[in-house]
Amino acid sequence: MSESPPAIEVHNVSKRFRLYHERNQSLKAAVMRGGRARYEEFWALDDVSFQVEAGTTFGLVGENGSGKSTMLKCLARILRPNKGSIDVRGKVSALLELGAGFHAELSGRENVFLNGSILGLSKRELTARFDDIVAFAGLERFIDMPVKNYSSGMYVRLGFSVAINVDPDVLLIDEVLAVGDEQFQRRCLERVADLREQGKTIVVVTHSLNTVRSLCDDAVWLDHGKVQAAGRAGEVADEYLGQVHVDHEAADAGEGTRWGSGQVRLTRVELLGADGEPADQVHTGDKVSFRLHYDAREPVPRPVFGLGVSTVEGIQVTSPNTREAQVVADHISGTGTVDLEVERLLLLPGTYAVSAACTDETITHTFDHRHRALHFDVKPGIPHETFGGLVSFDGRWRID
């Protein structure tokens, strides 16, 4: 382990916001009231401490209003904490809003230089990186056009491209990666992964547990401005998942936690072996089925069923659902089963966990979600591969 000091140290930081009763921001109103504005105070951050080791990726997780974005803005020095201290070592770049400070009337080229200098790049650095920036955004043909004629996607792409080229020591990201088309998002994530490998310190604000698990080394879970948990990302994510969404009434069966509104309940999740009997151990290449038993207390139109298969360490392997497979039931009521038949299970030996969920048509409302409702072991089978990994390609070697 290196002995370098932490990249970010946050000591007992508290941030107070004022909630004004009447938003009277005028001298006239101040005179009429004969004094100061009336407001209530609330603590968006309450005695928060943590540190981020140099070269690691750190997650700030929490629900909306938990203070995670406020924390990020404090790290970026946009907000000033009322108490406590924050030390950030090195050059900071904050991706809070892409293209902040673009001037609509100016061309893309002029805005690259303007935005770049806002983010702390010198003209020389910008000139050297200009072609990269434009190429990454894919805007070669449009770079001399005023940005007001850009589509929102082009705008965001250029903004990200400038921000990512700042070459910061510490990069702060506020869920901005959820913009642009899928291809661009993937390139953004690759770029962030590059920076990670170059040993940059990255702080991500997110409420996506997948992001935390796959991207972060450590994490802090904030709730109502207080630290609920801190530590390794996987543990914090589990704790967050376990406590935030717990529907205590529903925690009857299975070892995992569950949440949801309960119109539909997943009463059992099973793995059926080749013989059609429940199994907790199968082999690579076996024909298997995953069976969800549901109980709909009232008729539910067009529900979506889904599975999430992951390793016990938390790496997601696959997440099939009925919506994407375009298998839709008009409505369900009472009890029944949903099967996912797998002709050949191409998982390599190991222990896997299965989560199951039933949601509404749009996958925004969860009826029932059972986290890690089932575990099963995969034993060596055919194809026989024992050199590690999660899945087999089931390919054929040919040597000519």
Place this chain on the structure above:
Amino acid sequence: MTKLHEITSRRELFVNLTLRELRGKYKRSALGWAWSLLNPLTTMAIYSFVFGYFLKVTPDPGDPSELKSFAFYLICGLIPFNFVSNALNGAAVTLTGNANLVNKTYFPREILVGANTGSWLVQFFIELGLLSVALVFVGNVVLVWLPLILLMVAIETVFVLGLALMLAPAAVYFRDLQHLIVLVMQVWFFSAPIVYPISYVTDRFPVGSWQYTLYSLNPMVRFVGAYRDLMYNLRAPSFGDVAYLMVVAAAVMVAGAWVFGRLEGRLAEEL
């Protein structure tokens, strides 16, 4: 001190934001930059007509330049005043107008105020340059006085920047301050000898009377006097005036930096 170092290390940003203000202002307008000159020219034409022609305001001829022109007399005071007026009106909206930057990015916020003042300073220089050329045409060779003119511009810029640093954050907390500033600027305009010669005041309240002393505390009175001495009369301004303005400008600047530091803490939340 660390703050000062931080600001000076972001010179390029200051230049870029100033350019942005300048470029954004007249882009997409048919006359472009001509607009920026049309404004003072129109004001000059109106005042020359009303005060010079109808009301027969006759300033003393330039001493020693012998120049006799109400229009030139007026504009030598009008241009320096417009710099103050434009920059302060601009300062009142520069933070609210750039709320997006303040909310989403970090850099010393003073730079935004500085860039706004800077953009009006550029305008001031262009006007001064054109005025100097016009003055040479009518026989006032102002070039000799250029160093002193630049000194006055420097003092005035410090003065304006100090005021702008107080106004800009205050205008975030009190959004109607920008309307108040328009009113104050009108009063300020007529409180200085721009459209009338200072002799109109001294005839009534002789130099040394308490009324005149009060009147001449107004820095604008002395700025206008100094620029007029340098460009219209072609003589050096009084040392006392320049010294007074230096002290006032320095005091305003210190106060401005202090006020800005006090008020900037909650800028991002209030915007």
